[in-house]
Amino acid sequence: MKITPVIQGVIARSAHPLGCQQAVRQHIATVRQHMDPVDPVSETPPLRVLVLGASSGFGLASRIALTFGEQRADTIGVSFERGPSDKGVGTAGWYNNIYFRQEAEQAGRVAKNIVGDAFSPAVREQVVQAIRDDLGGQVDLVVYSLATGVRPDPQTGEMWRSVIKTTDEAFSGPTLNLETDTLETMTVEAATDEEIIATEKVMGGEDWAEWIATLHDAGVLATGCRTVAYSYIGPAITYPLYHHGTLGRAKQHLHVTADALNHQLQALGGQAHVAVCKALVTKASAFIPAFSPYMLALFKVMKAQGTHEGCIEQMQRLFGERFFPAQGEVEVDAQRLIRMDDWELAAETQQQVVALMAQITPENFTALGDYTGYKTDFLQLNGFAHEGIDYDADVSMAELLRLTP
Numbered sequence: 399m400k401i402t403p404v405i406q407g408v409i410a411r412s413a414h415p416l417g418c419q420q421a422v423r424q425h426i427a428t429v430r431q432h433m434d435p436v437d438p439v440s441e442t443p444p445l446r447v448l449v450l451g452a453s454s455g456f457g458l459a460s461r462i463a464l465t466f467g468e469q470r471a472d473t474i475g476v477s478f479e480r481g482p483s484d485k486g487v488g489t490a491g492w493y494n495n496i497y498f499r500q501e502a503e504q505a506g507r508v509a510k511n512i513v514g515d516a517f518s519p520a521v522r523e524q525v526v527q528a529i530r531d532d533l534g535g536q537v538d539l540v541v542y543s544l545a546t547g548v549r550p551d552p553q554t555g556e557m558w559r560s561v562i563k564t565t566d567e568a569f570s571g572p573t574l575n576l577e578t579d580t581l582e583t584m585t586v587e588a589a590t591d592e593e594i595i596a597t598e599k600v601m602g603g604e605d606w607a608e609w610i611a612t613l614h615d616a617g618v619l620a621t622g623c624r625t626v627a628y629s630y631i632g633p634a635i636t637y638p639l640y641h642h643g644t645l646g647r648a649k650q651h652l653h654v655t656a657d658a659l660n661h662q663l664q665a666l667g668g669q670a671h672v673a674v675c676k677a678l679v680t681k682a683s684a685f686i687p688a689f690s691p692y693m694l695a696l697f698k699v700m701k702a703q704g705t706h707e708g709c710i711e712q713m714q715r716l717f718g719e720r721f722f723p724a725q726g727e728v729e730v731d732a733q734r735l736i737r738m739d740d741w742e743l744a745a746e747t748q749q750q751v752v753a754l755m756a757q758i759t760p761e762n763f764t765a766l767g768d769y770t771g772y773k774t775d776f777l778q779l780n781g782f783a784h785e786g787i788d789y790d791a792d793v794s795m796a797e798l799l800r801l802t803p
């Protein structure tokens with residue numbers, strides 16, 4: 399069977415396992431490049447880490463950076479992915495999990511994958527059990543990197559659905575259609591109060607706090623346990639769409655939650671942080687309407703300046719340089735946020751981005767913006783457009799079915 403890319407709008411409907419494997423390996427190599435040649439018998443025990451949302455984007459990059467970086471982490475990764483079936487080969491995240499585990503185990507690390515709904519009590523119980531069985535009973539770090547559009551209300555079982563809208567006036571702007579390679583004008587409507595609340599429920603901090611409470615009650619948080627979740631703020635030019643929109647409201651809730659969790663974890667000598675990251679192409683971000691022209695301009699400018707990073711470079715810099723300072727406290731801003739978006743928001747970068755965005759039109763965006771880079775990133779997330787993979791070769795479904803998480 400040959401596997402070809404199938405894109406509908408901004409959603410990938412197919413994935414190539416071999417490309418996913420190659421991407422995982424390349425990201426591991428990126429992290430290893432940053433490692434000092436340390437003595438083989440390290441004194442520090444491996445960090446024990448739970449990653450919620452481990453199969454793609456920032457969560458996968460965190461897992462790779464922590465496992466193959468100085469922390470030599472043993473990890474449990476939770477994600478919601480689909481394996482091969484008569485419906486298709488399954489999702490990229492399914493294969494990322496498997497190939498990550500294989501590489502981690504080869505390096506002598508524990509890497510347990512739990513595939514299921516992170517909001518369900520059953521998965522929470524499974525995770526607590528896995529911490530006891532596979533990590534010796536406790537975790538030192540919980541990475542919260544879920545991105546989803548729905549969350550069940552634990553009281554009623556009904557679904558909260560997040561929306562990506564503004565919170566005051568409607569906003570019209572060009573947005574990328576990755577299926578047709580065109581920029582189309584799209585109107586982002588203003589959300590109702592119910593929609594704002596639902597988005598806070600899905601993408602805010604409530605579930606993060608519930609996870610920490612569950613783990614704390616089960617006695618599986620180690621002394622000094624830390625937790626981190628990821629946020630985005632962006633520049634003023636995107637505020638109507640993001641920071642002042644429904645997602646920004648949810649992130650505001652996440653930031654407040656970090657302070658509450660930080661307070662609670664002090665009893666254990668622990669800490670909670672939010673890291674504000676750079677805008678990047680992920681399964682989740684491709685979904686944000688009218689945001690793509692900013693990304694096209696940003697990537698073009700940052701690549702020219704030599705400051706562009708992908709998810710793995712961001713997470714390598716976070717965990718390699720910022721999160722575990724050799725001495726003193728973690729560097730944060732006035733809102734206690736770790737600013738990994740410092741290079742994106744640098745004044746000289748933003749000046750050029752604003753100037754470039756003003757010139758981008760549906761006719762010239764492929765030349766003026768970094769459309770090739772954006773599209774390649776999107777394809778590569780799904781295992782396509784990787785050099786050195788023979789996409790004409792047959793992939794054996796029987797072999798894929800033999801792979802287990």
Ligand code: NAD
Pocket residue numbers: 450451452453454455456457476477478479491514515516517543544545546628629630674675676677678679680681682683
């Ligand atoms: P992503 O789509 O690549 O990853 C989401 C992860 O969540 C996947 O592992 C997926 O399997 C998992 N997941 C989703 N629903 C689940 C469920 N019900 N149960 C278990 N697992 C589930 O997204 P991402 O872009 O890496 O986003 C992660 C975080 O980073 C989000 O908080 C996002 O807002 C933030 N962030 C993203 C960007 C960006 O530009 N992409 C920038 C800054 C911050």
Ligand code: NA
Pocket residue numbers: 451452453454455456457458543544545
């Ligand atoms: Na993630």
